[in-house]
Amino acid sequence: MRKTLIIARRELAAYFVSPMAYVIGGLFLLASALWFFHSIFIPGRQASLRPLFEAMAYILTFALPLLTMRLVADEVHTGTVETLMTAPITEAHVIVGKFLGVMGFYLALLATTLVLLVLMAIYGQPDTGVVTMGYLGMVLVGALFVSVGLFASAMTSYQLVAAIVAAGICAAMVLLPQAVIATGLAPWDRLASRLSVMMYVKDTARGVFDTRGVIFFVTTSAVFLYLSIKTMESRRWR
Amino acid sequence: MPPTNGSPMIDVKNLTKWYGPVLAVDDISFHVDRGQIVGFLGPNGAGKSTTLRILTSFLPATGGKATVAGFDVLAESMEVRRRIGYMPESVPLYGEMRVREYLTYRAALREIPRRERRAAVDRVAQRCWLSEPEDMMRRRLDQLSRGYKQRVGLADVLLHNPPVLILDEPTIGLDPAQIRAMRDLITGLAAEHTVILSSHILAEVEQTCSHLIIIAGGRIVAAGTSGELRQRVIGPNRIITEMKGAEPNVLAADVGGLDSVGDVQVQRAGNWTRLMIAANDDSDPRSAIFQLAAKKDYTIRELRREVASLEDFFVQITYEQNTQTTDQSA
Ligand SMILES: Nc1ncnc2c1ncn2[C@@H]1O[C@H](COP(=O)(O)OP(=O)(O)OP(=O)(O)O)[C@@H](O)[C@H]1O
Numbered sequence: 409m410r411k412t413l414i415i416a417r418r419e420l421a422a423y424f425v426s427p428m429a430y431v432i433g434g435l436f437l438l439a440s441a442l443w444f445f446h447s448i449f450i451p452g453r454q455a456s457l458r459p460l461f462e463a464m465a466y467i468l469t470f471a472l473p474l475l476t477m478r479l480v481a482d483e484v485h486t487g488t489v490e491t492l493m494t495a496p497i498t499e500a501h502v503i504v505g506k507f508l509g510v511m512g513f514y515l516a517l518l519a520t521t522l523v524l525l526v527l528m529a530i531y532g533q534p535d536t537g538v539v540t541m542g543y544l545g546m547v548l549v550g551a552l553f554v555s556v557g558l559f560a561s562a563m564t565s566y567q568l569v570a571a572i573v574a575a576g577i578c579a580a581m582v583l584l585p586q587a588v589i590a591t592g593l594a595p596w597d598r599l600a601s602r603l604s605v606m607m608y609v610k611d612t613a614r615g616v617f618d619t620r621g622v623i624f625f626v627t628t629s630a631v632f633l634y635l636s637i638k639t640m641e642s643r644r645w646r
Numbered sequence: 647m648p649p650t651n652g653s654p655m656i657d658v659k660n661l662t663k664w665y666g667p668v669l670a671v672d673d674i675s676f677h678v679d680r681g682q683i684v685g686f687l688g689p690n691g692a693g694k695s696t697t698l699r700i701l702t703s704f705l706p707a708t709g710g711k712a713t714v715a716g717f718d719v720l721a722e723s724m725e726v727r728r729r730i731g732y733m734p735e736s737v738p739l740y741g742e743m744r745v746r747e748y749l750t751y752r753a754a755l756r757e758i759p760r761r762e763r764r765a766a767v768d769r770v771a772q773r774c775w776l777s778e779p780e781d782m783m784r785r786r787l788d789q790l791s792r793g794y795k796q797r798v799g800l801a802d803v804l805l806h807n808p809p810v811l812i813l814d815e816p817t818i819g820l821d822p823a824q825i826r827a828m829r830d831l832i833t834g835l836a837a838e839h840t841v842i843l844s845s846h847i848l849a850e851v852e853q854t855c856s857h858l859i860i861i862a863g864g865r866i867v868a869a870g871t872s873g874e875l876r877q878r879v880i881g882p883n884r885i886i887t888e889m890k891g892a893e894p895n896v897l898a899a900d901v902g903g904l905d906s907v908g909d910v911q912v913q914r915a916g917n918w919t920r921l922m923i924a925a926n927d928d929s930d931p932r933s934a935i936f937q938l939a940a941k942k943d944y945t946i947r948e949l950r951r952e953v954a955s956l957e958d959f960f961v962q963i964t965y966e967q968n969t970q971t972t973d974q975s976a
């Protein structure tokens with residue numbers, strides 16, 4: 409645990425001095441804010457944050473892979489993996505530590521969107537329950553996308569490849585189940601709705617707490633973290 | 647199982663490494679005793695880095711066995727890692743970190759208790775000349791010159807005072823003054839540490855290391871102290887002499903008739919005759935040649951023993967290696 413936190417702290421500090429991280433964070437905020445003013449912040453309309461959370465989930469599909477692409481790929485590319493993995497530390501420490509590090513940065517990023525909430529409050533009282541659930545959903549979907557990004561980053565030493573693979577997997581997890589649901593073919597549509605990232609995001613955005621959603625995000629994140637550890641371990645045998 | 651006093655710090659037996667179809671290390675065996683500084687010498691692509699990476703447990707070997715401080719590099723990897731300091735060839739660092747920040751981070755990874763980290767970092771900074779200039783410890787790693795990066799790499803390796811140091815080309819890219827300083831530092835480490843370092847440059851390794859292992863094409867071609875290698879590698883003495891007083895073939899025949907002399911080659915040098923003489927076994931025929939010349943009234947203007955260098959031998963290995971690889975790629 410101590411070593412995991414050592415890695416997490418280094419990773420988090422690296423994001424805070426990385427121009428790339430600020431650019432990506434800025435774009436995420438900009439996109440969220442544009443969406444907010446375009447479709448939510450309309451005086452006279454009922455104040456609802458629901459579309460914002462849904463839009464943010466789509467934006468994260470592309471923003472988080474850009475944030476996570478360097479995590480392992482860059483260590484391999486620059487060779488720092490050699491000093492890292494000859495210290496008394498396991499791949500599990502490294503992967504979980506890096507996961508926590510990015511999540512730290514992501515939470516900070518998410519916190520900045522609270523500004524939009526304040527603007528909203530000027531016009532109408534947003535429901536605290538809905539807001540809390542919405543942010544919980546954002547944290548959970550973020551954890552899943554970060555785990556996917558880590559996994560992709562552990563597969564290759566090319567950051568760009570890692571980003572594309574991660575965005576591909578995230579987009580597939582967002583879009584495929586929706587497409588299946590749209591076909592309305594039983595029993596596949598029911599199954600797909602159980603595996604649909606957007607279904608769960610929509611639930612939380614409405615302020616609904618669904619244990620199945622929490623379980624879905626926690627298990628899928630855990631699976632991708634596990635795969636990342638195994639992928640990183642296998643690097644030595646390739 | 648910790649090593650008993652007699653057992654070697656590093657023990658390598660029949661180590662083999664294939665990278666897919668490429669054979670990088672071919673059945674090598676050697677050992678390094680406590681307190682030795684061993685130089686791993688070889689041309690590009692000889693398999694030096696590969697061997698060192700296996701010793702650090704970063705890479706698994708394809709075959710054979712290696713132990714460091716009595717621990718198996720594969721089965722007891724964590725114990726091995728606690729006891730080594732490894733500086734990779736290119737000294738990779740996190741560019742965005744500051745010197746002190748980086749060393750403190752590494753100290754934490756090395757399980758140095760929080761209270762002792764600062765002292766450990768200060769100690770290695772002092773030792774690796776990082777305490778000057780004054781702001782050095784606050785500089786960003788990607789803004790350091792090559793030499794300073796190297797110093798940070800070495801400082802990192804010494805943080806936890808490991809019994810075994812594994813340094814891959816520690817002096818590459820340094821200026822002459824820094825090379826000397828690095829050499830002195832490494833020599834000074836021998837008291838507390840066992841060191842294995844790699845290099846392309848024989849002269850440098852000869853000065854620093856008590857033992858040399860020369861590797862080419864993934865195989866050990868020679869190993870021992872530099873004295874031993876010289877003896878083995880260079881073979882019998884060669885004597886060069888220039889004299890006059892008779893026809894070249896007569897001179898050659900007279901000299902060749904001496905007991906201690908083997909083969910003689912003749913060359914003309916103006917009106918002098920140059921003889922290149924291979925001595926029999928370890929004998930030194932110089933005094934016999936001189937007495938012969940005095941007796942026959944020949945004039946000698948040069949009589950010397952050629953000190954063949956280990957360098958020649960090493961260059962020859964390197965050359966053979968290079969021609970082999972070009973053959974393969976042709
Ligand atoms: N990751 C790798 N994948 C495939 N082949 C490799 C890999 N690393 C090294 N090799 C090959 O293994 C052989 C030995 O390489 P190694 O890096 O150990 O040599 P070296 O003695 O350290 O050379 P140098 O002096 O250039 O550093 C070379 O033929 C090299 O091409």
Ligand SMILES: [Mg+2]
Pocket residue numbers: 694695696735814
């Ligand atoms: Mg090398």
